[in-house]
Every structure is written in C-alpha cells, then in structure tokens.
C-alpha cells in the first residue's frame with residue numbers, strides 16, 4: 001500500500017484519481033474506479049439538470065460503497081448553459097465529500113462547498129492559478145501539464161517542471177496530472193513532491209470506459225506523436241488525437257478562421273459521437289501524450305492494481321540504488 005495525504009484526505013486506498021470527462025464519467029465507469037480503490041470522478045455537466053445529477057450520484061453509490069468525486073467544469077460557456085447552482089445544491093444535499101473544479105476560478109462556489117465539509121480539488125495548469133486556488137481555500141490542486149488531454153493551458157510547461165514548481169509554491173497537497181499512465185509515472189510524481197496522480201487518457205482506455213471497443217483499439221494503437229493542439233489561435237488550446245478532421249481544423253486556423261467557423265468541427269458532441277461510434281477519425285478527440293504508454297485495455301481494477309505494483313517495484317529499485 002502507498003498511503004499519502006491524498007489517500008488520507010479523500011478516504012481512498014490508492015493515490016490515483018480518474019479525471020472527470022464530459023459525457024464519459026458516468027455511474028458504472030466511476031463506480032468501477034471507486035471499487036478499485038482509486039478516486040473516481042463523475043462529470044456534473046454531463047447531466048442536464050440537478051435532478052439528473054442526483055440520480056447519477058445515487059446510481060454510483062448503488063454500484064460502489066466508496067468515496068468518489070464530482071467534477072464541475074467552470075468554463076464560461078458551460079456556466080451559461082448548465083444549472084451550476086442546482087448541481088451545488090445536489091452535491092451538498094447528497095453528502096458528496098470531494099469536488100473537483102476546473103476551467104475557471106471556483107470563487108463563486110467554494111465557500112458553500114467548504115461550509116458543507118466538501119473537500120475541493122482545483123484543477124489548473126500554472127503556478128499562478130494554483131496559488132490563486134490555495135488563496136480561495138482549495139484543499140488540493142490537481143496540476144495538469146502540457147502533456148495533458150483536453151485543455152493543457154497556454155503556457156506549455158510539461159509536468160516534469162510544472163509539478164515541482166507548484167509543490168515549491170503552495171502548501172496544500174498537489175496531485176500530478178498530464179502524461180501519467182503507469183506505476184513509473186506515479187513513483188515519479190511522488191518523487192516530485194506530489195501526493196498522487198490524476199489520469200485521463202489512461203482511464204479512457206479501460207474495459208469500463210463507455211466508449212466503443214474500436215475507439216479503445218485505435219487509442220491503444222496510437223503513440224506519443226499522435227496528438228496535437230487545436231484552437232490555439234483562439235487562446236483555448238485543446239490536445240486531441242491527430243485525425244483528418246484535426247488537420248482540417250489546423251488548416252482553417254492557419255487561414256485565420258474564427259470561433260464560428262471552427263465550432264462545427266470541434267464541438268464536444270462531435271468527439272463524443274466519434275468515441276462512441278468507433279469512428280474516431282471523424283472528430284478531434286481529446287487525448288494526451290500518455291497514448292505512448294498505453295498498449296492494452298485493462299479493467300479499472302487491473303489497471304489500478306498493476307499501477308500500484310509497478311510503483312512499489314520502482315520505489316524499491318530507487319531505494320536500492322547505491323546499496324549494491
């Protein structure tokens with residue numbers, strides 16, 4: 001067992017978190033992660049209403065009697081389209097113990113969550129945002145480097161530098177995110193001063209992840225050179241799998257196309273359809289550089305137990321250095 005501040009803070013067995021994915025982080029998947037002893041994360045804005053989120057939380061609890069988190073992605077376009085006030089009411093009412101915020105400052109919500117005893121993890125991509133989350137009262141930060149799937153920010157600082165930089169600056173626990181997929185990565189994150197890892201792309205390619213089996217095969221067959229950044233020209237970079245549509249998006253960006261012209265190619269429901277139909281080439285699907293480390297499609301339980309065994313072997317090997 002590897003116990004850290006992360007396992008103690010959230011009441012989980014292993015210092016591993018599954019990212020909150022829009023559309024994908026629903027009850028059976030999150031419950032599989034929770035039952036594996038890691039921190040599963042439901043996605044709030046996958047649910048159209050507070051009532052639907054309540055049902056999803058209850059269904060997760062029915063499937064797993066373990067703690068799990070709820071992700072609140074606070075991107076301005078989400079705030080405009082989804083009932084965040086209702087989500088918070090339901091989270092507090094249902095006794096959820098961990099919330100992950102991302103996309104923007106949790107300022108408007110954190111006080112209510114903290115008053116209700118909810119532990120707040122804020123996911124961010126820079127030292128300055130981690131410091132600001134600490135000031136707002138976050139209990140932990142999940143720091144996601146340039147390798148990350150989805151939104152890696154605009155600073156282009158990889159996890160190897162970003163994680164220890166944040167560890168040096170904040171007093172709250174730091175969860176390392178972006179590029180982590182195996183036990184060597186977990187051991188590395190711990191040695192950088194993190195309390196555990198968050199994994200997105202790796203958990204996306206598991207048996208319980210609700211995407212098409214052909215999509216899982218394609219992702220497991222892809223490598224570390226198969227992602228790129230789109231929407232950089234809009235100041236809102238997204239790391240995605242290279243596909244013909246991705247190339248089309250980049251070409252449009254080079255020709256000066258704006259948000260309106262790009263939206264029909266990059267909307268979230270398009271990548272969700274591509275992932276669930278198995279026709280992964282049909283949209284820019286969020287994926288991280290960790291693809292280079294992903295070769296199989298394990299169950300969440302197999303993945304977490306393998307990861308922990310690998311981390312322990314790695315830590316043992318490091319402890320033995322210089323003793324021969």
Ligand SMILES: Cc1cc2nc3c(=O)[nH]c(=O)nc-3n(C[C@H](O)[C@H](O)[C@H](O)COP(=O)(O)O)c2cc1C
Pocket residue numbers: 019020021022024043071073102103123144147148149150151177178179180198199200201202204285286287288289290
């Ligand atoms: C398909 C997909 C959907 C995602 N959706 C969200 C989201 O809705 N909110 C969010 O905060 N992060 C989202 N992310 C980013 C992940 O939560 C996480 O930060 C990232 O995958 C970590 O990097 P890694 O993939 O290298 O492990 C998504 C990632 C993927 C692959």
